[in-house]
Amino acid sequence: MSxxxxxxxxxxxxxxxxxxxxxxxxWANPNRAPFGFGTKLAIVNVxxxxxxxxxxxxxxxxxxxxxxxxxxxxxxxxxxxxxxxPVVWTHVAYMENAADxxxxxxxxxxxxxxxxxxxxxxxxxxxxxxxxxxxVDAVYVKQMPSAFHDTPLNSxxxxxxxxxxxxxxGSTSGCVRATAVDSLSHGYRTIVPIECVADKHExxxxxxxxxxxxxxxxxxxxxxxxxxISAYEGDR
Amino acid sequence: MSxxxxxxxxxxxxxxxxxxxxxxxxWANPNRAPFGFGTKLAIVNVxxxxxxxxxxxxxxxxxxxxxxxxxxxxxxxxxxxxxxxPVVWTHVAYMENAADxxxxxxxxxxxxxxxxxxxxxxxxxxxxxxxxxxxVDAVYVKQMPSAFHDTPLNSxxxxxxxxxxxxxxGSTSGCVRATAVDSLSHGYRTIVPIECVADKHExxxxxxxxxxxxxxxxxxxxxxxxxxISAYEGDR
Amino acid sequence: MSxxxxxxxxxxxxxxxxxxxxxxxxWANPNRAPFGFGTKLAIVNVxxxxxxxxxxxxxxxxxxxxxxxxxxxxxxxxxxxxxxxPVVWTHVAYMENAADxxxxxxxxxxxxxxxxxxxxxxxxxxxxxxxxxxxVDAVYVKQMPSAFHDTPLNSxxxxxxxxxxxxxxGSTSGCVRATAVDSLSHGYRTIVPIECVADKHExxxxxxxxxxxxxxxxxxxxxxxxxxISAYEGDR
Amino acid sequence: MSxxxxxxxxxxxxxxxxxxxxxxxxWANPNRAPFGFGTKLAIVNVxxxxxxxxxxxxxxxxxxxxxxxxxxxxxxxxxxxxxxxPVVWTHVAYMENAADxxxxxxxxxxxxxxxxxxxxxxxxxxxxxxxxxxxVDAVYVKQMPSAFHDTPLNSxxxxxxxxxxxxxxGSTSGCVRATAVDSLSHGYRTIVPIECVADKHExxxxxxxxxxxxxxxxxxxxxxxxxxISAYEGDR
Numbered sequence: 001m002s003x004x005x006x007x008x009x010x011x012x013x014x015x016x017x018x019x020x021x022x023x024x025x026x027w028a029n030p031n032r033a034p035f036g037f038g039t040k041l042a043i044v045n046v047x048x049x050x051x052x053x054x055x056x057x058x059x060x061x062x063x064x065x066x067x068x069x070x071x072x073x074x075x076x077x078x079x080x081x082x083x084x085x086p087v088v089w090t091h092v093a094y095m096e097n098a099a100d101x102x103x104x105x106x107x108x109x110x111x112x113x114x115x116x117x118x119x120x121x122x123x124x125x126x127x128x129x130x131x132x133x134x135x136v137d138a139v140y141v142k143q144m145p146s147a148f149h150d151t152p153l154n155s156x157x158x159x160x161x162x163x164x165x166x167x168x169x170g171s172t173s174g175c176v177r178a179t180a181v182d183s184l185s186h187g188y189r190t191i192v193p194i195e196c197v198a199d200k201h202e203x204x205x206x207x208x209x210x211x212x213x214x215x216x217x218x219x220x221x222x223x224x225x226x227x228x229i230s231a232y233e234g235d236r
Numbered sequence: 237m238s239x240x241x242x243x244x245x246x247x248x249x250x251x252x253x254x255x256x257x258x259x260x261x262x263w264a265n266p267n268r269a270p271f272g273f274g275t276k277l278a279i280v281n282v283x284x285x286x287x288x289x290x291x292x293x294x295x296x297x298x299x300x301x302x303x304x305x306x307x308x309x310x311x312x313x314x315x316x317x318x319x320x321x322p323v324v325w326t327h328v329a330y331m332e333n334a335a336d337x338x339x340x341x342x343x344x345x346x347x348x349x350x351x352x353x354x355x356x357x358x359x360x361x362x363x364x365x366x367x368x369x370x371x372v373d374a375v376y377v378k379q380m381p382s383a384f385h386d387t388p389l390n391s392x393x394x395x396x397x398x399x400x401x402x403x404x405x406g407s408t409s410g411c412v413r414a415t416a417v418d419s420l421s422h423g424y425r426t427i428v429p430i431e432c433v434a435d436k437h438e439x440x441x442x443x444x445x446x447x448x449x450x451x452x453x454x455x456x457x458x459x460x461x462x463x464x465i466s467a468y469e470g471d472r
Numbered sequence: 473m474s475x476x477x478x479x480x481x482x483x484x485x486x487x488x489x490x491x492x493x494x495x496x497x498x499w500a501n502p503n504r505a506p507f508g509f510g511t512k513l514a515i516v517n518v519x520x521x522x523x524x525x526x527x528x529x530x531x532x533x534x535x536x537x538x539x540x541x542x543x544x545x546x547x548x549x550x551x552x553x554x555x556x557x558p559v560v561w562t563h564v565a566y567m568e569n570a571a572d573x574x575x576x577x578x579x580x581x582x583x584x585x586x587x588x589x590x591x592x593x594x595x596x597x598x599x600x601x602x603x604x605x606x607x608v609d610a611v612y613v614k615q616m617p618s619a620f621h622d623t624p625l626n627s628x629x630x631x632x633x634x635x636x637x638x639x640x641x642g643s644t645s646g647c648v649r650a651t652a653v654d655s656l657s658h659g660y661r662t663i664v665p666i667e668c669v670a671d672k673h674e675x676x677x678x679x680x681x682x683x684x685x686x687x688x689x690x691x692x693x694x695x696x697x698x699x700x701i702s703a704y705e706g707d708r
Numbered sequence: 709m710s711x712x713x714x715x716x717x718x719x720x721x722x723x724x725x726x727x728x729x730x731x732x733x734x735w736a737n738p739n740r741a742p743f744g745f746g747t748k749l750a751i752v753n754v755x756x757x758x759x760x761x762x763x764x765x766x767x768x769x770x771x772x773x774x775x776x777x778x779x780x781x782x783x784x785x786x787x788x789x790x791x792x793x794p795v796v797w798t799h800v801a802y803m804e805n806a807a808d809x810x811x812x813x814x815x816x817x818x819x820x821x822x823x824x825x826x827x828x829x830x831x832x833x834x835x836x837x838x839x840x841x842x843x844v845d846a847v848y849v850k851q852m853p854s855a856f857h858d859t860p861l862n863s864x865x866x867x868x869x870x871x872x873x874x875x876x877x878g879s880t881s882g883c884v885r886a887t888a889v890d891s892l893s894h895g896y897r898t899i900v901p902i903e904c905v906a907d908k909h910e911x912x913x914x915x916x917x918x919x920x921x922x923x924x925x926x927x928x929x930x931x932x933x934x935x936x937i938s939a940y941e942g943d944r
């Protein structure tokens with residue numbers, strides 16, 4: 001074989017662009033084929049809890065990207081519920097001794113450390129601006145990034161014959177990304193309404209939107225989700 | 237409550253830095269506490285197959301970041317195996333009709349499309365420079381990004397009482413990232429030797445190394461992995 | 473509270489009936505509400521491999537319950553495939569060193585021990601009487617009882633929008649039972665055609681059919697499956 | 709090939725013995741090699757909730773096999789906790805609309821129907837005789853038979869480097885069986901203390917103990933678990 005290591009050099013594309021600039025190019029590409037919506041969607045709202053949504057209370061862990069994020073999340077959840085489409089909410093919370101925080105409990109131990117979002121604490125509470133109907137919506141406590149990991153989410157979606165998952169919440173570079181990857185992996189078309197996801201740093205936010213849009217999901221405007229729900233006529 | 241939407245504005249940190257510059261800052265931070273190695277590691281080599289490692293054969297899908305990547309992967313796998321530490325190899329391959337490619341089979345259908353890495357094809361073959369000992373190493377075919385998804389990896393590691401997973405392969409922004417997130421989620425300390433992972437674009441590569449190093453794993457030099465294996469004295 | 477341990481005595485129903493007699497009573501009960509078929513089924517054939525189906529070759533591990541079992545499995549698989557309904561085949565096989573057999577590799581080590589069904593061995597081969605179309609059917613190697621455990625089965629069924637799983641194969645008290653429990657757990661209606669499952673001992677066979685019929689699945693005649701497939705008109 | 713269907717007849721062993729008689733034979737077999745305990749165990753108590761443990765309150769769904777079952781469960785959990793060995797409790801509960809009950813919500817709808825064990829209801833409460841230390845023990849709500857299905861149990865055990873799972877609770881033929889099969893499948897040595905599991909009918913109880921003891925677990929006296937815990941000297 002004439003192929004040898006000697007002939008190889010790095011082929012990695014170089015660029016001085018910021019992650020935002022790269023995302024803007026990727027998102028504007030008219031030739032990208034979308035995954036598209038399927039026949040029945042669910043809204044999966046990942047960790048819209050005070051620890052992440054209320055910088056006034058928790059300035060070191062909370063962040064706002066789009067100031068209307070919570071309003072948009074609430075709106076699409078409300079409209080989906082009206083059409084009997086499943087709405088799911090997850091929040092992160094750990095045991096008092098953080099025995100369920102795994103590796104995440106090992107590095108730091110400050111009030112802002114992840115493992116110190118205790119069950120029942122204010123940090124674990126959903127944002128008050130969200131209208132969660134706990135008689136109808138599924139609510140899961142989770143410990144790890146993906147909303148699918150160690151929760152009933154996949155069985156729930158499967159039973160309700162959902163084929164499309166709309167992911168909102170935060171962070172874009174953390175739990176949203178992990179949830180979207182698992183959503184695709186389990187066989188769902190995956191939609192990320194850009195106004196509904198947030199991160200504390202634009203580079204993390206846009207770099208992950210790029211990965212999502214290129215590989216795993218359709219990054220769309222929240223209006224596209226609202227339009228789909230509005231046109232939905234129920235289970236065939 | 238005085239808290240209203242009116243008081244909110246985006247808090248997202250802005251930056252014109254490239255993802256590479258941001259990673260270099262994050263990686264150089266002397267105050268970051270590492271997750272650290274545990275007591276027994278496994279090497280999990282994610283998709284070092286010709287479709288991704290041989291640009292001479294597959295110029296549209298393969299890429300080289302560090303020209304010595306394959307040599308490094310082979311070296312740490314060899315050294316781990318000598319110490320009876322588990323070595324795992326995954327490669328992506330699909331059914332002839334791509335019935336197992338899920339959403340990934342829906343957008344394009346060219347020879348370079350993901351779902352056209354067929355079982356038994358050259359694209360699915362491991363790189364010839366790798367010394368895989370199929371009598372000892374675990375080898376899994378996978379369909380989705382994470383090496384944990386729909387494979388026996390977690391049960392295998394658990395049975396062998398592994399607590400630390402070293403992830404290599406590609407792409408950094410795809411299967412390596414997804415595998416590392418799942419590794420942490422399942423309860424493993426996770427190590428990414430930087431010379432052993434690759435991507436086609438530096439922004440994707442470095443942005444994901446940043447996420448991994450901040451949240452999920454220790455990004456280290458391959459020498460740190462070699463040193464740990466060298467010092468390993470077997471199951472206590 | 474007046475409730476104390478002193479007041480308790482065993483309430484467990486006693487019976488000298490054999491498991492066969494108990495199943496016959498349960499199965500004949502006209503008041504039992506069936507789970508029923510849904511809108512799209514898949515046939516999941518669990519381990520119809522020579523180790524279990526060929527007593528002439530492997531008298532210590534193979535068994536025949538209904539002499540026509542293999543013919544029935546082949547028939548419903550053939551009819552399902554003709555209607556573009558998914559057909560799945562699993563077989564058990566382990567690495568040469570049984571490193572993937574977990575606890576099962578620890579107790580005995582004879583040619584008939586489970587962990588010695590090696591990959592590529594005759595014991596791992598599907599029964600020759602089965603017409604498996606490997607270009608269309610999904611084929612999975614598995615290590616553990618359930619066809620869902622550590623395989624792509626659930627993602628595959630979800631993607632193909634299956635809501636009903638027909639389980640065949642053996643043993644009734646082992647891999648069939650485990651697969652049926654997982655099928656229900658993941659959200660599928662589950663059907664067990666009685667002529668298509670087998671076990672080496674009638675007590676194990678009928679006791680598990682009782683559990684399945686009472687809790688997890690509909691135990692039906694294979695004719696009921698054939699009739700459903702015959703009436704199936706495709707995805708709505 | 710001379711092998712034809714004509715040559716086959718049922719090889720299934722026939723027997724008029726009851727399941728109890730068969731279990732007594734299997735359990736008394738001195739030649740059976742045990743799986744054995746490993747190096748660190750967890751106690752996993754499956755659904756010891758009033759719906760199943762209090763026939764005075766719920767005569768149609770509760771049952772008592774060994775009158776001292778609850779006392780034994782409490783005792784081994786207490787002793788394990790004292791040695792810093794993980795103790796886990798699961799209970800079944802569903803959403804108000806049973807949207808998370810899957811197939812199980814489809815057949816009947818009486819107060820005693822499974823899907824009507826509502827979150828927060830008396831039926832979902834743990835038996836008052838159990839001393840559960842919610843600051844230390846892991847407590848999971850589950851919907852499906854196995855304590856591993858859609859819960860954090862596997863990640864939790866893995867993180868705590870448990871290699872042996874002791875399963876208690878009920879029913880033997882339902883959630884205990886399913887949990888034990890999943891425990892083995894995930895790579896754990898599995899122990900079932902016979903006094904700690906219960907079922908409403910002896911045939912179901914003993915038939916499943918037979919399957920467990922032959923294939924998946926060691927059925928032992930609770931004294932064997934107490935002795936092991938007593939001798940445990942902590943993580944090596």
